[in-house]
Amino acid sequence: GENVEQHPSTLSVQEGDSAVIKCTYSDSASNYFPWYKQELGKRPQLIIDIRSNVGEKKDQRIAVTLNKTAKHFSLHITETQPEDSAVYFCAASRSGSYDKVIFGPGTSLSVIP
């Protein structure tokens, strides 16, 4: 089955700096890669996703890149703000509406004012 790894497990950045989180996946059939932000005690919130037919996607301060050949994808957050502090999870899924989503172990991001 699919296995998703994520690094780093913790990340501290100064406000205004960029943060990068990297993930790898094992199943070459995976073709949907969402990123979730989870605040303490809350549900995961989808912040951006990418499908395997594109290599990069950007939404304001957030961007995701995908390298299918190497089976890795990354989240980039620019101009970080204290409210970006949370746990971020990458995930991978295969095509089809009902295929399960497998999560990475998570990265705890702290943005220091």
Place this chain on the structure above:
Amino acid sequence: GAVVSQHPSRVICKSGTSVKIECRSLDFQATTMFWYRQFPKKSLMLMATSNEGSKATYEQGVEKDKFLINHASLTLSTLTVTSAHPEDSSFYICSANPAGILPNEQYFGPGTRLTVT
């Protein structure tokens, strides 16, 4: 957007009792829902896939007789933790995919905090 609710949000039960958690899709139909468990400072671990009108599919290592899943309608899935023990204390989250909109995109419920004393 798609909304998924869970009930209860918090529950405390005594060891040996059973607890039922409901997951509802409020504004869409979901033939498939997913149940996750999350321990403190850990990731979401997929427990099972709940299929409307048929048996759930459990992930390896998850006891199906302990975690009973019923998906009786297109908007409701239930997870029953039977004979609960303190090690079952966890955050349980469900998710659903509003099929026909965007493949794979999951919407999560708010979670249920289970504490077994």
